[in-house]
Amino acid sequence: MTPISAMSMHIQVPIPSPLLNLTLTTIFVPSENLSKRRTHLTIFAFSPSHSSNKDVWRRQNAAQSLEETPRKFRKRKQNASFLDHNVDMDELLSSIGQTSDEHELYALMSPYKDRSLSIRFMVTLLSREPDWQRSLALLDWINEIALYTPSVFAYNVVLRNVLRAKQWDHAYGLFDEMRRRAISPDKYTYSTLITNFGKESLFDDALSWLQKMEQDHVPGDLVLYSNLIELSRKLCNYSKAISIFSRLKRSGIAPDLVAYNSMINVFGKAKLFREAKLLISEMRSVGVVPDTISYTTLLTMYVENRMFLEALSVFSEMREVNCLLDLTTCNIMIDVYGQLDMAKEADRLFWSMRKIGIEQNVVSYNTLLRVYGDAELFGEAIHLFRLMQRKDIVQNVVTYNTMIMIYGRTLEHEKANNLIQEMQSRGIEPNMITYSTIISIWGKAGKLDRAAMLFQKLRSSGIAIDQVLYQTMIVAYERAGLVAHAKRLLHELKRPDNIPKETAISILAGAGRIEEATWLFRQAVDAGEVKDIATYERMIDLFSKYRKYTNVIEVFEKMREAGFFPDSDVIALVLNSYGKLQEFDKADVVYKELQDEGCVFLDEVHFQMLSLCGARRNFEMVETLFQKLLEDPNINKKELYLVVAGIYERANRLNDASRIINQMNDRGILKS
DNA sequence: CTAGGGTTAG
Numbered sequence A: 001m002t003p004i005s006a007m008s009m010h011i012q013v014p015i016p017s018p019l020l021n022l023t024l025t026t027i028f029v030p031s032e033n034l035s036k037r038r039t040h041l042t043i044f045a046f047s048p049s050h051s052s053n054k055d056v057w058r059r060q061n062a063a064q065s066l067e068e069t070p071r072k073f074r075k076r077k078q079n080a081s082f083l084d085h086n087v088d089m090d091e092l093l094s095s096i097g098q099t100s101d102e103h104e105l106y107a108l109m110s111p112y113k114d115r116s117l118s119i120r121f122m123v124t125l126l127s128r129e130p131d132w133q134r135s136l137a138l139l140d141w142i143n144e145i146a147l148y149t150p151s152v153f154a155y156n157v158v159l160r161n162v163l164r165a166k167q168w169d170h171a172y173g174l175f176d177e178m179r180r181r182a183i184s185p186d187k188y189t190y191s192t193l194i195t196n197f198g199k200e201s202l203f204d205d206a207l208s209w210l211q212k213m214e215q216d217h218v219p220g221d222l223v224l225y226s227n228l229i230e231l232s233r234k235l236c237n238y239s240k241a242i243s244i245f246s247r248l249k250r251s252g253i254a255p256d257l258v259a260y261n262s263m264i265n266v267f268g269k270a271k272l273f274r275e276a277k278l279l280i281s282e283m284r285s286v287g288v289v290p291d292t293i294s295y296t297t298l299l300t301m302y303v304e305n306r307m308f309l310e311a312l313s314v315f316s317e318m319r320e321v322n323c324l325l326d327l328t329t330c331n332i333m334i335d336v337y338g339q340l341d342m343a344k345e346a347d348r349l350f351w352s353m354r355k356i357g358i359e360q361n362v363v364s365y366n367t368l369l370r371v372y373g374d375a376e377l378f379g380e381a382i383h384l385f386r387l388m389q390r391k392d393i394v395q396n397v398v399t400y401n402t403m404i405m406i407y408g409r410t411l412e413h414e415k416a417n418n419l420i421q422e423m424q425s426r427g428i429e430p431n432m433i434t435y436s437t438i439i440s441i442w443g444k445a446g447k448l449d450r451a452a453m454l455f456q457k458l459r460s461s462g463i464a465i466d467q468v469l470y471q472t473m474i475v476a477y478e479r480a481g482l483v484a485h486a487k488r489l490l491h492e493l494k495r496p497d498n499i500p501k502e503t504a505i506s507i508l509a510g511a512g513r514i515e516e517a518t519w520l521f522r523q524a525v526d527a528g529e530v531k532d533i534a535t536y537e538r539m540i541d542l543f544s545k546y547r548k549y550t551n552v553i554e555v556f557e558k559m560r561e562a563g564f565f566p567d568s569d570v571i572a573l574v575l576n577s578y579g580k581l582q583e584f585d586k587a588d589v590v591y592k593e594l595q596d597e598g599c600v601f602l603d604e605v606h607f608q609m610l611s612l613c614g615a616r617r618n619f620e621m622v623e624t625l626f627q628k629l630l631e632d633p634n635i636n637k638k639e640l641y642l643v644v645a646g647i648y649e650r651a652n653r654l655n656d657a658s659r660i661i662n663q664m665n666d667r668g669i670l671k672s
Numbered sequence B: 001c002t003a004g005g006g007t008t009a010g
Helices: A004-008 A033-040 A054-065 A069-078 A089-096 A102-115 A119-127 A132-145 A152-164 A168-180 A187-199 A203-215 A222-234 A238-250 A257-269 A273-285 A292-304 A308-320 A327-339 A343-352 A362-374 A378-390 A397-409 A413-425 A432-444 A448-461 A467-479 A483-492 A501-510 A514-526 A533-545 A549-561 A568-580 A584-596 A603-615 A619-631 A637-650 A654-666
Strands: none
Touching: A089 A102, A089 A119, A102 A132, A119 A132, A119 A152, A132 A152, A152 A168, A152 A187, A168 A187, A187 A203, A187 A222, A203 A222, A222 A238, A222 A257, A238 A257, A257 A273, A257 A292, A273 A292, A292 A308, A292 A327, A308 A327, A327 A343, A327 A362, A343 A362, A362 A378, A362 A397, A378 A397, A397 A413, A397 A432, A413 A432, A432 A448, A432 A467, A448 A467, A467 A483, A467 A501, A501 A514, A501 A533, A514 A533, A514 A549, A533 A549, A533 A568, A549 A568, A568 A584, A568 A603, A584 A603, A603 A619, A603 A637, A619 A637, A637 A654
C-alpha cells in the first residue's frame, strides 16, 4: 500500500528561511476569515442562560459586534417561517429565557397549548435554546402537547445541550427515550455522543456508543471517521488514527479541512514530522486551503518537540501565504520566542497584539509570565501578575502555578505558600501540578517534613495521585538522602491505594523495578484495568531495556488484543525482540500486517526490518525491501543507502556494499 | 437547523 504522504511526492515543499527579525507591522495580515465568519453567525442573540456555554456567548458577542446585525435581524423577524399562528418566536424565546425552573416554563408555555404549533416552529424553538434544562423541558412539553413525535433532530439538539453540560445520565436517558419512541438515532446522534464522551476522557462510554452505532448499521461518513480519529488521538493511539485515515482515503472519501487538521496533529504526536508537513502540501494539491488551525497545529508539533527554528519557519510561511494570525498563533509564538531565549521578541509580540486587533487572553498572560520567569525577569513577572488583577484578566490555576514556580526559582517559598492561600481564597482550587510544584519547592528549601505532610494529606484525601506528584515526593526524599523513605514509597506502590494501578506500574517501570512492575501489570491486565496505551509502551520499554524479549512480545500481544496499535518506538522494539528470539517470520508478518492496516512508521522501523533480513542472511529479502523503500518518497534516501551498505558490510559482502555506495553516488544522493 | 480540528503550568 502507498503511504499517505507518498501521494504528494511531486509537490515541492517550500523551505522557509528562519525568521529572526520580526516587526509587528509585518505580522498582521488583514484576513478574509473575518467576513467569512459573519455568514456563519446566528443572528439572534440569546439571553444569557445560567449554564451558558462558550457557543452561546460567542454568538451573543458576535451578534453585538456586527454592524449589519440589526438589519438582518429585522429581515429574519419578518420571515414567515418564524411566525406560527401569531406566535412570535423571538418574543417567546426571550420570555422563556427569563424562566428559572421547569414549572415557570410550563406556566409560560401553557397559553400556547391550544395553538397546534407546527413541527417546524417547535423544532426551531428547540434548536435555538442552548440551556440544557430548558431544552429538556421544551422537549417534554412538545411530547406532552404535540400531535407528533419530536424528530431525531429535536432529540439531537437536546442531547447536544445535555452533553455540553456533562449531564451523562440525562444523555443515556434521552437515548433510551428515543429507543422507546422508535426514533432511530442517526449519525448526528452518535457523533454527538461519541465526541462528547471522548472529550471528557470517558473512552469506555465513547467506544460503547461506537459499538451501538455499528449495531444500528449507521454508515460511517467523513465526520464519523474524523470522530474516530479524534478518539484514537485522545487515547494516544496515533498509529490507529493513521490507520483510520488511510482506510478513509482508500474508501474514496476525500478528507476536508477539519480532517486534515486533525491528521496534522496526529502525525505530529506520532513524531512523523515530515508526514505532517507534507499534509500541508497535499491539502493545497487537492484544493483544501490550509488555514490558521492547520499552521498552528504544525507550530505546536515543532514546539512540543523543541524544534523552535522549524516553528519560526512555519510562522514565516504563514505570513508568506497570507494566513490569518490569530490569538492562538500569537500565544504559541510568544512561547516560541521565549523558548529561543528571545524574551524581548516575546514581550514585543505580546504588547503589540492589541494594536493588530487581537486582545490578549489568560493564556497569553500565562505564557508571558513563564517567559519572564525563564528569562529571570522576576520583577516583570510579578508586575505582570498584579497587572492582570488590576485589569480584571481572569486568572486561573495555570497563572498561579506559574507564579508559584517563579517564587520557587527565587527561593521565596513563603511567598509561594501565600499564593496557594490566595488562590484558594479566590476560589481557584490547587491541582496536582500546584502540589508537585510546592512539594518540590519545599524539598529544595529543606522543609521536607512539610512536603511529606502535604503528600500524606493528599493520599488520605482520596484524590487520585498522579505519576509526577508521586515521583516528586520520591525525588524529594532522595535529594535529602532519605533513601529508605523513597524506597518505602516505591514499595507501597505494589499495593496502590489512592494511586491508579496504571500510574503505579508506570512509576515502578520508570524506577527499573522490573519484578514489581511486571506483577502489577499482569494483575491489571487480568482485571481489564489497562486502558492507557502508555502503560503497554512503558512495559515494552522496560522489558526491552532488560533484554527480556519474550516479555516484550507478551506485552505486545496483549496490547494488540486490546485493540491498540503500536507506534514507531514500540514496533522497533518488537521487531528487535523477534530478531533476538530468531522469530524472523513473525517479525515479517507484524511489519507487513501493520502497514497493510495503513500505519505509517518512522524510517528507523524500516531500517530495522532491513537489518533483520540481513541478520538472517536473507539478501534476497534485503534487496526486495530496499527496492520498495527506494520508491517510497518519504524515506530518507541517503540513510537508506548507508543502512543497506552497512548490512552488506557486516555480512562481509563487500562487493555488494560498494555496489550500493556507487549507486548512491551515481544518483547524486551525497551531493543533495 | 443538529456531529469533527489549534495555544499556557509540575
